[in-house]
Amino acid sequence: MAEDTGSAPPRVTIRDVALAANVHVSTVSRALxxxxxxxxAEATRERVVAAAKELGYQPHLVASGLRRGQTxxxxxxxxxxxxxxxxxxARGATHALEGANYMPLLADTQDDHERxxxxxxxxxxxxxxxxxxxxxxxxxxxxxxEIAQRGIPVVTAVRTVSSTGLPAVLHxxxxxxxxxxxxxxxxxxxxxxxxxGSLEVEPFVRRTExxxxxxxxxxxxxxxxxxxxPHLTADEGRSAALALLDVDPAxxxxxxxxxxxxxxxxxxxxxxxxxxxxxxxxxxxxYNDAFFAAHTDPPLTTVRLDAYQVGxxxxxxxLELIADPGQEHRGSxxxxxxxxxxxxxxPGSGA
Amino acid sequence: MAEDTGSAPPRVTIRDVALAANVHVSTVSRALxxxxxxxxAEATRERVVAAAKELGYQPHLVASGLRRGQTxxxxxxxxxxxxxxxxxxARGATHALEGANYMPLLADTQDDHERxxxxxxxxxxxxxxxxxxxxxxxxxxxxxxEIAQRGIPVVTAVRTVSSTGLPAVLHxxxxxxxxxxxxxxxxxxxxxxxxxGSLEVEPFVRRTExxxxxxxxxxxxxxxxxxxxPHLTADEGRSAALALLDVDPAxxxxxxxxxxxxxxxxxxxxxxxxxxxxxxxxxxxxYNDAFFAAHTDPPLTTVRLDAYQVGxxxxxxxLELIADPGQEHRGSxxxxxxxxxxxxxxPGSGA
DNA sequence: TTGAAAGCGCTACCAG
DNA sequence: CTGGTAGCGCTTTCAA
Numbered sequence: 212m213a214e215d216t217g218s219a220p221p222r223v224t225i226r227d228v229a230l231a232a233n234v235h236v237s238t239v240s241r242a243l244x245x246x247x248x249x250x251x252a253e254a255t256r257e258r259v260v261a262a263a264k265e266l267g268y269q270p271h272l273v274a275s276g277l278r279r280g281q282t283x284x285x286x287x288x289x290x291x292x293x294x295x296x297x298x299x300x301a302r303g304a305t306h307a308l309e310g311a312n313y314m315p316l317l318a319d320t321q322d323d324h325e326r327x328x329x330x331x332x333x334x335x336x337x338x339x340x341x342x343x344x345x346x347x348x349x350x351x352x353x354x355x356x357e358i359a360q361r362g363i364p365v366v367t368a369v370r371t372v373s374s375t376g377l378p379a380v381l382h383x384x385x386x387x388x389x390x391x392x393x394x395x396x397x398x399x400x401x402x403x404x405x406x407x408g409s410l411e412v413e414p415f416v417r418r419t420e421x422x423x424x425x426x427x428x429x430x431x432x433x434x435x436x437x438x439x440x441p442h443l444t445a446d447e448g449r450s451a452a453l454a455l456l457d458v459d460p461a462x463x464x465x466x467x468x469x470x471x472x473x474x475x476x477x478x479x480x481x482x483x484x485x486x487x488x489x490x491x492x493x494x495x496x497x498y499n500d501a502f503f504a505a506h507t508d509p510p511l512t513t514v515r516l517d518a519y520q521v522g523x524x525x526x527x528x529x530l531e532l533i534a535d536p537g538q539e540h541r542g543s544x545x546x547x548x549x550x551x552x553x554x555x556x557x558p559g560s561g562a
Numbered sequence: 563m564a565e566d567t568g569s570a571p572p573r574v575t576i577r578d579v580a581l582a583a584n585v586h587v588s589t590v591s592r593a594l595x596x597x598x599x600x601x602x603a604e605a606t607r608e609r610v611v612a613a614a615k616e617l618g619y620q621p622h623l624v625a626s627g628l629r630r631g632q633t634x635x636x637x638x639x640x641x642x643x644x645x646x647x648x649x650x651x652a653r654g655a656t657h658a659l660e661g662a663n664y665m666p667l668l669a670d671t672q673d674d675h676e677r678x679x680x681x682x683x684x685x686x687x688x689x690x691x692x693x694x695x696x697x698x699x700x701x702x703x704x705x706x707x708e709i710a711q712r713g714i715p716v717v718t719a720v721r722t723v724s725s726t727g728l729p730a731v732l733h734x735x736x737x738x739x740x741x742x743x744x745x746x747x748x749x750x751x752x753x754x755x756x757x758x759g760s761l762e763v764e765p766f767v768r769r770t771e772x773x774x775x776x777x778x779x780x781x782x783x784x785x786x787x788x789x790x791x792p793h794l795t796a797d798e799g800r801s802a803a804l805a806l807l808d809v810d811p812a813x814x815x816x817x818x819x820x821x822x823x824x825x826x827x828x829x830x831x832x833x834x835x836x837x838x839x840x841x842x843x844x845x846x847x848x849y850n851d852a853f854f855a856a857h858t859d860p861p862l863t864t865v866r867l868d869a870y871q872v873g874x875x876x877x878x879x880x881l882e883l884i885a886d887p888g889q890e891h892r893g894s895x896x897x898x899x900x901x902x903x904x905x906x907x908x909p910g911s912g913a
Numbered sequence: 914t915t916g917a918a919a920g921c922g923c924t925a926c927c928a929g
Numbered sequence: 930c931t932g933g934t935a936g937c938g939c940t941t942t943c944a945a
Contacts, residue, residue, distance in 0.1 A: 222713075224922060235932045240924055252930060267712075272687045274922035277628055278937050283688075284667075292649040293853065302643050302670055314688070316635075317668045319653055336623045337634075337665070361618075362573075445857050476857040483859075502644065506796050506827040508834075508859030575938060586916050591940055603914060625938035628921050 223268045232262035239263075243270065285529050286334035287315045290322040290346035290370070294443055294473065295501040297345065300369065300522035304343055307526025313340075320346045322442075327351055331358050339363065341529040343522075347372045348411040364532035366542070368525040369518070370412055378532065379542040380525040384414040387514045387547035388421030391468045391496045394512070394549055396425070399557045400466035400494065402432045406451045406478060407439040408470045415439065418470050418498065434464045440474060448474025452481035456493060465558035466494040472501040475511055479554070490556035500550050510552035521545050574619045583613035590614075594621065636880050637685035638666045641673040641697035641721070645794055645824065646852040648696065651720065651873035655694055658877025664691075671697045673793075678702055682709050690714065692880040694873075698723045699762040715883035717893070719876040720869070721763055729883065730893040731876040735765040738865045738898035739772030742819045742847045745863070745900055747776070750908045751817035751845065753783045757802045757829060758790040759821045766790065769821050769849065785815045791825060799825025803832035807844060816909035817845040823852040826862055830905070841907035851901050861903035872896050 225243075229236040234255060241247045242259035262268075276282050287304055289297040305315050316339060318330040327346055331354060334342060341364040347355060352372045359365045359377060371379040395403050405422055408415035426433050437451045448469060456463055469475040475497030482489045489495055489509055497504060497513035504511040524543050532540055576594075580587040585606060592598040593610035613619075627633050638655055640648040656666050667690060669681040678697055682705060685693060692715040698706060703723045710716045710728060722730040746754050756773055759766035777784050788805045791798045799820060807814055820826040826848030833840045840846055840860055848855060848864035855862040875894055883891055 222922095225924095226922080236922090237924075237926095237933075238931060241931090244924085250930070255931085269683075269712075270687050271689060271922055273624060273633055273689055274628055274937095275924070276937095277625055277939095278922080278924045280937070282624055292653050295646065295649075298643040298646075298649055301668070305668070305670060312684075314667050314669070314684070316665050317652070317656070318665070319656060332620075333663075333665070336621050338622060338624055361620075445853070473853075476854060479859075480857060502796070502824075503827060503854050506831060507857070508830075573938095577938080587938090588917080588940075589915060592915090595940085601914070606914080622938055625921095626940070628923095629938080629940045631921070 223266045224271070225268070227266055228259060228263045228268050231266060232259045234259060282338045282340060283313050284316050284337065284339045285313050285526070285533075286330070286337075286339040286342040287317050288320060288327065288330055288334075288342065288344045288346045289317070290320055291443070292317075292319045295503070296369075296499050296516065296518045299519040300345060300525075303519040303522025303524075304368075304526035304529075305522075307523045308530065311530050313530065315343075322346065322348070324348065324351060324354075328354055331355075335361060335363060340533045341366065343368055343525045343529055345369050345525075348409070349374075349413060350411060362536075364529065364536060366525050366529050366532065368521050369516070370414060372413060378528060378540045380521050380528060381542065381544040382414065382516050382521055383544055383546055384417035385421040387498065387516070388418035388468075389425045390514055390547055390549045391418075391498070392422045392425035392429075394496060394551070394555065395466035395468065395494060396429045396431060398466070398494065398555060400431065400464075401558070402434050402462070402464045403466040403468065404434045404436060404455050404464035405468040406437065406448060406455065406470060406474055408443060408474075409441055410439050415470055418468075422468055434462065443471050443473050445473055445477035445480070448477030449481045449484075450477070452478035453484060456481060456485055456487065463493075465492070466496070466555070468496045468498075470498050472497040472499045472504050472511065472513055475513070476503070476507060479507055479509075479511070489554050491560055494555040494558070496555060504550070505552065507554075509554045512552045512555040513550050515548040515550050517545055517548075574617045575622070576619070578617055579610060579614045579619050582617060583610045585610060633689045633691060634664050635667050635688065635690045636664050636877070636884075637681075637688075637690040637693040638668050639671060639678065639681055639685075639693065639695045639697045640668070641671055642794070643668075643670045646854070647720075647850050647867065647869045650870040651696060651876075654870040654873025654875075655719075655877035655880075656873075658874045659881065662881050664881065666694075673697065673699070675699065675702060675705075679705055682706075686712060686714060691884045692717065694719055694876045694880055696720050696876075698764075699760070700725075700764060701762060713887075715880065715887060717876050717880050717883065719872050720867070721765060723764060729879060729891045731872050731879060732893065732895040733765065733867050733872055734895055734897055735768035736772040738849065738867070739769035739819075740776045741865050741898055741900045742769075742849070743773045743776035743780075745847060745902070745906065746817035746819065746845060747780045747782060749817070749845065749906060751782065751815075752909070753785050753813070753815045754817040754819065755785045755787060755806050755815035756819040757788065757799060757806065757821060757825055759794060759825075760792055761790050766821055769819075773819050785813065794822050794824050796824055796828035796831070799828030800832045800835070801828070803829035804835060807832060807836055807838065814844075816843070817847070817906070819847045819849075821849050823848040823850045823855050823862065823864055826864070827854070827858060830858055830860075830862070840905050842911055845906040845909070847906060855901070856903065858905075860905045863903045863906040864901050866899040866901050868896055
């Protein structure tokens with residue numbers, strides 16, 4: 212009888228424990244459920260627990276979930292895990308779910324409509340009990356609504372689609388855009404511009420409108436823009452900033468609002484590419500306060516979006532909706548905050 | 563009869579489809595399973611499919627999984643999603659799993675032994691079919707081995723623990739450390755130093771040893787080090803670099819190997835804090851080639867670790883082990899690559 | 914090719 | 930307080 216090494220050890224079930232403890236399986240089930248402690252004699256409970264430990268029993272969450280009608284999972288859909296804002300967001304949500312024994316199923320859509328559609332369907336088939344969607348573009352509205360109508364609570368976060376009326380953890384992008392504008396205006400900038408994200412994404416629309424409105428209201432000049440940047444990468448931010456800045460100095464903006472820190476990284480390079488200095492010749496305001504913002508050269512002035520907090524709130528909201536689906540949760544809003552560092556200064560301060 | 567808005571729509575099961583299509587549930591099951599297409603009359607299949615679509619039937623992957631003995635999930639454990647190396651790693655793994663309809667359950671241990679222990683247990687209770695562990699410290703060895711012995715394939719990635727003998731997707735940190743050393747030596751540096759990560763983490767041990775060995779072999783001076791940095795943050799990298807550089811210029815290292823790009827971000831600040839210039843006074847070599855490395859000032863010379871590729875390979879390996887647990891997969895190794903940018907130059911090149 | 918019946922591992926209801 | 934029984938939604942033998 213050679214030892215059968217390598218072969219998987221037989222999985223211990225509740226039945227095995229019942230046999231070992233000389234009780235019925237239903238008794239084992241109760242003995243191992245903390246919420247049923249009162250229903251069982253202390254002595255049997257101890258016997259069962261001992262047998263379970265002895266045998267190395269591990270509960271089967273999937274089986275118990277099937278019976279209980281729950282999966283203890285929540286889908287989290289992000290557009291791009293590589294974008295530094297989504298890591299803290301996912302962490303925040305994960306931590307909120309952890310306490311209730313829920314776990315996230317994480318999917319990365321790469322900002323693609325088709326992939327989002329596939330994932331939403333797949334998450335539904337896995338019977339996630341809620342979905343936290345941070346990857347929505349305006350043309351995803353119908354998709355999200357359909358899922359919600361199928362009875363799965365959908366929480367949108369950061370990238371909301373207000374036309375859907377879905378519960379949302381917002382970030383006040385309007386206030387954020389205004390904050391960026393007012394900061395540049397307060398410093399005395401009279402020619403400003405923005406490097407925008409895709410207008411298929413609601414927050415970028417909001418930032419754009421708010422910035423534009425504040426600048427216009429103050430009578431400053433919003434110089435001709437560049438087209439919205441499709442992908443939120445440093446390289447694309449760099450190209451856009453180059454196009455914006457590589458013009459006759461008399462018409463060149465002295466302050467630029469770049470709607471995302473990763474793109475702002477590229478904008479800082481563009482300034483150097485052109486032999487200009489930041490902030491002496493051009494001030495740059497970013498958005499998000501990503502972890503590297505304090506460590507660029509010069510350190511980046513940026514509008515803080517507390518992604519961890521947004522994620523956490525989204526997780527909490529998802530749990531509430533799971534517990535009480537009928538409830539009218541319209542969600543909450545996380546305010547922006549201007550973080551002034553050294554990439555902004557009064558115009559011409561270097562001359 | 564008012565419309566019962568708001569209440570969850572009743573979930574359609576295979577039974578409902580069977581009723582609608584006038585067949586037995588087992589027939590529905592077969593009709594909807596592509597691999598059983600040959601077992602069923604085309605006409606009935608069409609009828610069933612039509613009924614399913616009509617009713618809006620969605621398969622219940624959890625229930626089918628329970629019966630089939632699979633969950634289609636793989637646990638991925640990372641030390642810190644905020645560390646930019648783990649986002650691409652998770653993406654690589656996710657993409658590898660996607661094709662086989664597997665999804666990751668992602669957990670973030672915050673580099674904490676207790677949290678890792680909790681998560682591993684929890685993942686086991688959820689019956690993940692494999693675990694990709696990238697968060698292992700040397701003192702986690704036993705934990706990982708226990709899980710593997712319970713019959714769940716464990717793949718370690720990046721942060722391997724070689725004493726466990728677990729299948730691993732390695733990155734050749736020894737070659738990486740040597741690459742960093744040789745680069746500085748080739749440039750003519752004679753006093754070098756390193757900012758090390760925790761020696762509880764095998765890759766940092768490897769990088770440290772390889773760097774030290776190469777420097778010593780070349781007869782250069784390895785200046786007194788600073789203690790390993792516990793957390794891989796820019797701030798801690800900055801403090802460590804300050805301690806290293808804020809000394810008598812005659813003894814100050816001219817080249818520093820910082821074993822992680824995030825810490826290198828801090829090291830670059832430390833150089834500026836001291837009124838020194840990089841690379842003229844101090845050359846800095848980072849590790850990982852994180853996305854921001856090309857965008858620091860100066861752009862960071864670094865040893866590239868292709869995290870996406872490691873993650874992808876780990877995902878593929880996990881799937882192989884699921885399909886064939888007995889197999890002897892010792893894993894693969896992803897080579898490092900030196901990416902030379904402008905944070906390194908010959909010593910004294912600015913004087 | 915289809916139907917019937919058993920059961921994945923667990924929980925919850927009903928008796929006693 | 931404990932045992933028996935049914936069943937979550939699905940797949941898979943085994944017969945017909």
